[in-house]
Amino acid sequence: MExxxxxxxxxxxxxxxxxxxxxxAPNVLFLICDDLNxxxxxxxxxxxxxxxxxxxxxxxxxxxxxxCQYPLCGPSRASFMTGLYPDQTLVRxxxxxxxxxxxxxxxxxxxxxxxGYTATRIGKIYHYNVPKHxxxxxxxxxxxxxxxxxxxxxxxxxxELIFSLQPGQYGxxxxxxxxxxxxxxxxxxxxxxxxVALLKQHAKSGERFFLAVGLYRPHTPFVxxxxxxxxxxxxxxxxxxxxxxxxDTLPAAARSSVTRKKNQLNLSDELSRQAIQAYYASIxxxxxxxxxxxxxxxxxxxxxxxxxxxxxxxxxHMGEHGHWQKTxxxxxxxxxxxxxxxxxxxxxxxxxTAPAEMIDFYPTLAExxxxxAPKYVSGVSLAPVLKDPTATPRxxxxxxxxxxxxxxxxxxxxxxxxxxxxxGSELYDHKSDSVEMVNLAGDAKHADIxxxxxxxxxxxxxxxRTRPEGLEQIIFENRRxxx
Numbered sequence: 001m002e003x004x005x006x007x008x009x010x011x012x013x014x015x016x017x018x019x020x021x022x023x024x025a026p027n028v029l030f031l032i033c034d035d036l037n038x039x040x041x042x043x044x045x046x047x048x049x050x051x052x053x054x055x056x057x058x059x060x061x062x063x064x065x066x067x068c069q070y071p072l073c074g075p076s077r078a079s080f081m082t083g084l085y086p087d088q089t090l091v092r093x094x095x096x097x098x099x100x101x102x103x104x105x106x107x108x109x110x111x112x113x114x115x116g117y118t119a120t121r122i123g124k125i126y127h128y129n130v131p132k133h134x135x136x137x138x139x140x141x142x143x144x145x146x147x148x149x150x151x152x153x154x155x156x157x158x159x160e161l162i163f164s165l166q167p168g169q170y171g172x173x174x175x176x177x178x179x180x181x182x183x184x185x186x187x188x189x190x191x192x193x194x195x196v197a198l199l200k201q202h203a204k205s206g207e208r209f210f211l212a213v214g215l216y217r218p219h220t221p222f223v224x225x226x227x228x229x230x231x232x233x234x235x236x237x238x239x240x241x242x243x244x245x246x247x248d249t250l251p252a253a254a255r256s257s258v259t260r261k262k263n264q265l266n267l268s269d270e271l272s273r274q275a276i277q278a279y280y281a282s283i284x285x286x287x288x289x290x291x292x293x294x295x296x297x298x299x300x301x302x303x304x305x306x307x308x309x310x311x312x313x314x315x316x317h318m319g320e321h322g323h324w325q326k327t328x329x330x331x332x333x334x335x336x337x338x339x340x341x342x343x344x345x346x347x348x349x350x351x352x353t354a355p356a357e358m359i360d361f362y363p364t365l366a367e368x369x370x371x372x373a374p375k376y377v378s379g380v381s382l383a384p385v386l387k388d389p390t391a392t393p394r395x396x397x398x399x400x401x402x403x404x405x406x407x408x409x410x411x412x413x414x415x416x417x418x419x420x421x422x423x424g425s426e427l428y429d430h431k432s433d434s435v436e437m438v439n440l441a442g443d444a445k446h447a448d449i450x451x452x453x454x455x456x457x458x459x460x461x462x463x464x465r466t467r468p469e470g471l472e473q474i475i476f477e478n479r480r481x482x483x
Contacts (some may be wrong), residue, residue, distance in 0.1 A: 026343045026369050027202070027306040028112065029297060030212040033286050034073070034124055034219035035326065036312035038337050040283070049231060049284045052291030053339065056310055058349045060341025061386050066356040067397035067408055068314040071326045071333035074127035074139065076313045076358065081107045081126065081144070083362030083377035085464035086400060090473060094127050098141050101474050106374050108362045109144045112210040115371050120198060122149045123191045124214035130171045131156055131221060134187055149194050153187035155179065155216075155223040162221045165263050165271075174264055174271075174324055175221035176278030178229040183288060186223065188215045192289040196296040203300035215289060218282030218316075220325070228281035234273040237280075240319040247322070249439045251424025253404055253417035258323035258330075265322065276318050307342035307368055309361060320435065329406040329415050329426075330436050334399040344368040345386045352389035353410060355397040356382055376468035398460045407457045414453035421454065 039045045042054040042062060069079040070086045074094035079086055082105050086092050090101040098105065109119040121140065124130070128138030135152030142148075155177070164175035183189040195213045202209045217224065247255050259265060267275070290310065297303045317323040317332045326333045338356060341348075359379035366373035367381045384391040396407045403423065406415035411431055417423030427443075427450050428436040440446045467473060 024305075025208050027117075027208055027302060028210045028365055028369070029293070029306050029308045030125075030210070031215075031290055031293065031308065031310045032125070032212070033215050033217065033283075033290075033312045034130065035314070035316050036218055036283065036286070036337060037315040037318075037332060038335055039280070039318070040287075040337055042339075043337060047232065047236065048280050050287040052287045052294060053310060053337070056290075056294060056308065056341055057339050057351075060308065060339050060345050060349075061347050061389060062351040063338040063340075063356045063382075063385075064351055064353045065397065065408065065410070066311070066336050066338035066358070067334045067399050068336050068358050069399060071314040071328065071399065071401055073313055077126050080313075080358035080361050081109070081141070083108065083359045083373065083379045084468055085359065085378055085398070087461075087465045088378065088468050088473075090475065095129070095139060096127070097139050098126065099143070100476075102468075102471055103474065104472055105468075107141060107144045108365060109210050109212065111362075111366065111371055111373060112208075112369075113144075113146060115369075117208045117210045118147070118202075119145050119210040120147045120149070120212070121145045122194050122198075122211070122213045123151060123188070124216055125212050128216075130216055130219045131159060132171065134216065149191070151187050151190035151194060153190050154181055154185045155187050155221075158223075159221075162223065164221070170221040171219070173220065173261070174267075174275050176275065176282075177221060177223045178226040178278075178281070179223050181225060183225060183285065186225070186285070188217050188286060188289045191215060192292040195293045199293070199296045199300055199302060203302055213293060215286050217286040218279055222275075222278035222282040224278075224281040224285035228285045229277060231284060232277045232280045234270075234277050237273045237276050239269060239272040239276065240321075242322040243437075246437065251417050251426065253402065253423050254329065254415070254426060257328040257401065257404075258317075258321045260327070261324060264324045267319075267324070272319055275324065279316075279318055303342070305343060307340070307344065307365065309365075310337065310339045311358070311361075312336045321437075327401060329399060329401050329404050331408070331413065331434075333401075334397075334406065334408065340364070340382070340386060344383060347386060347389045350389045352385050352391075354382075354385050354389070354392045355394050355408060355410065356385070357394070357397050360393075374470075376471055378464070378466075378468075396456060396460065398457075398464060400461075400464075405457060405461050407453065407460055409453070409456075412449065412453060414450065414457055416454065416457060420458065425450070425454070427453070 040050040042057040078091040404417040415426040
């Protein structure tokens, strides 16, 4: 690893000066955690400690209502990296390379490369099987980057020490380890170290850069040094409760989404507390690595001309609705943290309730950096919100999973399963039910709002299915190419 890091720094130092000395053009630092929900202090969580992310929020704009387009790693990442909906990328499951379906797509980092930026990936940006692919390129898109770094730490080496509900299985089930050793020995600690070194190099060379750092935590297995576990005594942890008969209030597809992990149903109170403790510990560990990177950004003076985006690929359930992990159309899985700071951010330290989607990252960064995003990009720029938090570039946020689609408006969440709602619907009023436990879809008093939101949802779905203009789409059926 050390050899490749030194080689990368040497190559960067040798890049021709035309690749980059335009101090008036902002750089981009894209920071993303894996499977992180909004359990952060700056989002109002009473227990989780996230001082680094909280500090970033104080110098940027925090989005209260940002949503992924698909609550699963691969589809979400393919979506925000291309600015397209999953029905446009055709990536609706993991282990797919983006160019299997869109061979000529220009990803957001490619746009920056074409404009003279040096684009580097550290860790997980596209899909990886975690922890299986740690230390490899996973399902990365090599056309997106000039350089890549694949850190591998002792969390991978110590896999046999990890507790799992299903012995030997880590990434798809609840699993955790209070690890020995230091932050810097962990995969994400190594990623932070590499990012710090690159920032120092960029500061010396003056080249413009798009640096994407993808941390693996808090994705399962929840691995963090023991000191982070000690911050969260299990006696202080609240376990979400689900009332008897709750599942009967859901359409069959929604019920299936929260019960599909059979070995994670009806966990004991002790196991539930341990799992939540491990998740919180992993969040605070990841926050510390974010802090190291942001400290280097400030120490080098690059913070004055670097746009920072912090986010996650989707949300996460920790017992809410009786479910653990992602892959639902509830707020817990669809909502993501989103903070944008740096040049173009006039509303420093403020928050916005404007609906935002992850496909909006692409056009937002393009506008802030004076670049032109491809016409087929489906997102809208959030730049107006960075200047005026009351601005609302979009009316709603769209998320899909399996055969369901859901929209979130400032007040309501409305979901339909099956084509045109043939599989049932859900309606939640966030004014009175922020945890989405009371389905109002069959309530006559809410029939008008349900009809209005149904029409809006179907309009949004039709738009999200529009074929990207000028892009070749390759469609497979039964593993055979049909278009």
